[in-house]
Amino acid sequence: MSDVLERRDAAPLDDGHLKVVGTRPVRPDGADKVTGKAMYGADLAMPGMVVGKILRSPHAHARIVSIDTRKARALPGVKAIVTAADFPDLASEEFEAGESAGNLRDLSQNVMARHVVLYDGHAVAAVAATSSSIADEALALIVVDYEVLPHVTEVEAAMSPDAPVLHAHMFTQGLAVTPDKPSNIAKRNELTRGDLAAAFAEADVTVEGRYTTAAVHQGYIEPHACVASYAADGQCQVWSSSQGQFMIRTYCAKVLNLESSNIRVTPAEIGGGFGGKTTVYLEPVALALSRQCGHPVKMVMTRDEVFRASGPTSAGVMTVKLGAKADGTITAADVVLKFQAGAFEGSPVGAGSMTALACYDIPNFSIVGYDVVTNTPKVAAYRAPGAPISAFAVETAMDELAAKLGMDPLALREKNAVRDGMKASYGPVFKNIGYVETLEAIRSHPHYTAPLGPNQGRGLAVGFWFNIGGESTAAVNINEDGTAVVISGNPDIGGSRASMAMMAAEVLGLPVEKVRPIVADTASIGFSMLTGGSRTTFATGMAVTQASQKIVEDLKRRAAMLMDVSVDQVDWVDGVAVCRDASKGKADLSLAHIAEKSGQTGGPIGAQVSLNAQGAGPGFGVHLCDVEVDPETGHVTVLRYTAAQDVGKAIHPAYVEGQIQGGVAQGVGWALNEEYIFDRTGHMENAGFLDYRVPVASDLPMIDSILVEVANPRHPFGAKGVGEVPIVPPLAAVGNAVSAAIGKRLTDLPMAPPKIRAAIDAG
C-alpha cells in the first residue's frame, strides 16, 4: 500500500511519458526464488569437492601459545589444514572500499587469528576433509594451547584506563597530543560549528540525556557460504554469496597476496546482506585450503558461526544535550557518541557523527565520536552504518525537547528542518532534497491525527542517509531477435535486476519482459563497487541508461543505413526507427528488424559504459509509530506504522516499498528485542534465532510506506538511494511511542518486556 507524492523539477528523461519506469512488473529473478531453483552460496557442488570448516576460539581474549595439528592431519579423509602460518603476515595498510574502509592487517587477522584471539568465535584454524563429519572430528583433534587474557566487551568499560588493552599498537588518533600509552580508543572524531557555550547560556530550554543501544546483527537468512578452487597453474575460482564479487576478488588477492587476474569470482544469489556481506570471512580460507589439497573446497557457516564471527553493528553509548528558544528554534546541540568497533578498529562512529544532526539547521553544535575496540566480533556494515544509533539518541532527545517546550514533535522538526541551500552539519550544501515534503507527507496523513486508546502511545522520528554513487560498469547487448541482455556487476540484494531491466527497457523502447538482466562474474564485466551505500540503482542504473542510450544512437545510425537516409532523419520512437520525412515513404524499422540485419550494418549491437557516478542525492525519512503496552507484562504491540521517504524517483515502486518495510521491520527488532548477550567469560549466550529475537511476521502491522518523489537531477530518471534511510528512524520512533504509552522516558535499547515492566514499577 502506498501513496506517491511528486515534485518533479528536472529529471532529464522524465517528460511525463514514462512507459516502464514507475510501473510494477514481476521481478525477473522471482520465479527461480519462489520455486527453489535459485543458486545460493551453499547450492554449488563440484566434482572432487571437499568440506572446509573452521576451528573457533572458545575464549574472548587469549594468546595462542601453540597449535598442534598433527593428530588431525593423521585422520583419514583430512585433506588440508591451515592456520595463520599459511597466510602472509600483512603490514598495516589502510584501504578504501565504499562504506567498508579498513585495514588490511586487521582484515587478514580477522579471517585467521595470528598470535592472539580477540573474541569468542575468532577463527584459529581450518580443515578440509572428505565429509562434514570427518571435518568435525578433525577440528576436535586440533590442540590449541591458549593463555587466557582478561577481556572487555562493553564500550565504556573498554575506554576505562585500567581496561585490558586489545592492541599494543593502538594509540588514540584524533587527539591534539597523541597519547604515550596504548588504549582501546582507536580514534576520536569531532564536528563543530559556532559557539556552543554561549548558545547554551542563552537557551530558554535545555534537555540532556544518556542513551544506549545494544550490538545487533544484520540477521540475513542465508549464512555465509562459498566454494573455492585453486588450480595447479594458480588460477583461482570462487563462487560465493556476497554484496560484491569484485570486493571478494580484491580482498582474496590482498589477504593471499595473489594477482587479481588470477582470481575469478562468480556471485551466487544472495539471501540477504544488509551490509554484513561487504567483507570476507570464508573465501580466503577456502582458497588457502584448496591451494594445499588441490580440491575445490566448500565452506558454509552455521548460524552459530554467523552470530559469533560475522556482523554485527556497534553497541553505542551516547549523550545528547539540546538548547532551544521558547519558540522551538534549536540553537545548540552537544552530542557524544561512543561506538563499539569489536575486535578491530572501524566502528561506524564517523558516519554516526556526520548523520547525527543532518536533519537540522543548528547554528552551534559539537559532535564528538569515539571508535572503541572490544573483545567482541569485529563490526560490519549494517544498513546506514552508524546512523540509526546516533539517530536513536538525537531523536529521543528531540522528543524530550518537544515535551519540555510543549510543542508538537512534528512542528519542532519542521521549525528546524534543513532545506535546499543550507550547509549540512557534515559539510556540503544541500541541493534537491525532499525533507520538508516528507515531513508534510506525514502531517497530512490520516495516521497523524488518528485517536489513540488507553495504554497506547505515538512516536515520531526522522532520519537521514547520504547515499553514494561510485564506480560501476554495465553492458547492454541486443540479441539477434531484438531482445536485450543487461549485464552488470552488482549482486541483486534489493530488486536491482528489475530496476536495471526497466531503465534499459525505457530507453530502448522495449517491453521490460524482452530485457534480461544478469549479474556477471568478475571476468565477464568491468569493475563495479559492491552493492552498498544504496548505490546500485543510482550508479549502476546510470551506466545501464548510458549504455542503452549509446545503443539507441547506434540503432538510429544503422536504421539510417537500411533506409538509405541520413542519420539526422531518423527518430527512435517506442522501440521503432521512424523516418522524419514521411514523404520519403520509408517503412518504420523495428528493433527486431535492425537486429536481424545487424550483419549488414556493422555487426553485433552492444555497448558498455564504465563510470564513476557523482551526485547521489541524500535521503530523508519521517516515521510515525503507534504502540500499545501491556502495563502488567511490559509487552509492546506495534499497532500502526507509517513511513514517508524522499526517494527521488521510484523506478519500481513495489521494491522501494519493500525496502522501506524491510528497514522498518529490522528497526523494530533493534528497538524491542534484538541484542548480543555475553556471559561473564565473554561468550555469546544467544547465538541463534531462538534467543536472538528478530521480529516474526505476526509481530508487525502492515507497514504503510509513502513515496515522496523529489527528483534527483543528477540521475537520468531522478532516482535517489532508498535502501538505508528506512532503518534510521524506527529505533526512536518505536522508543518514543513506548515512552508515550507508559508515560515514562525510556532511553536504553532493546525495550524488552522486563525493562518496560521494571520502568513502570519504578513509578
Added chain:
Amino acid sequence: MSNVEFIAPTSPEQAAKALLAGGPGARPLGGGTDLLVQLRSGRLPAGLIVDLKRIPEAIGIRQDGGAFVIGASTPGITLSEHKALGLAWPGVVEATNLIGSTQVQGRASMAGNLCNASPAADSVPALVAARATCLIVGPDGRRTATVESIAVAPGKTSLAPGEFVLEIRLPARPGRSGDAYLRSIPRTEMDIAVVGAGVNLTLDAAGVITEAHVALGAVGPTVILATAAAAALVGTKADEAALANLDAAARAACNPISDKRGTAEFRTKIAGVLARRAATIAYGRAEKR
C-alpha cells in the same frame, strides 16, 4: 551425528527392551523436534534412536468413559482437530498448540514436550493443572505416574533405564469445569516461554469454585504445582480479591533464575499476572459448560 542407529518397533515391550539394551545413549523418538535438534547441534551424543510412532497405542486419541487417553507420540495438530477433547480440555489443547509453528505442530508431541524436561515446556503446566497421568512402559512392565513426577531437573526425568511414556491420560471431570493456559514471550510466536501458567477449575451451580489447580512453568527447575495459589481460589467466584490472593500466592511459589530470557524478578511478577488472567479465562469457560 555420525553413528546414529535407528529402529522403529511396533510393540511397547520391544521398544522397552531395545531402550534398555541400547544403554544411556538410547533415546525414544516422538516427533523429534527436540531430539533431532539436540543431536544435530552435538548437545546429545549420537546413539540409538527408538521411534515410538509405529506402536499403535502411541498414536491417536481414545475416549475412556469421560477420560481421554492420548497416545504419547500423537502430534499437536491431531489434538487441535479433536472436537470433544477441545471442549473438555481447551487449556491443554491451547497449550500444546502453542508449541512451535504449523510445521512443528505436525510432529511435536505432548510426551516429547514432557520428557524433554524443560521447565519452559508449554503443554506441561496445563497437563499438571489438569491432574493428568502417564502410563509408563518399562522392562519390568507398566506403571502409572503423575505428570509432575516425570521431570526432576532441567533435562532430567525420573524414568528408569528402558522406560518410556506410552499414553497420557486426562481424567474424567464434572460439568462446569474449565481450564486455560497462558505464556509470556517477548514476541508473538516461535519463542520459549519466559513464564507459563495453567489453571484448571470446577464450579458448583452457584458459580463457586469447588476445585482448583494452578501450575507454573519456567519459574523453577521443574513445573511447579502451586497448591497455595489454587487454595486462594477455592470457595470464591474468582472475584478481584481472590485473584489478588492468587497473584500473591503464585508469586510466592516461584523459584526462578535470571537468565538471557528474563530476570527472576520479572518472571515472578509475570507468574502472578498470568495465573490471574488464566484463572479468569478458565472461570469463564467453566461457567459456559
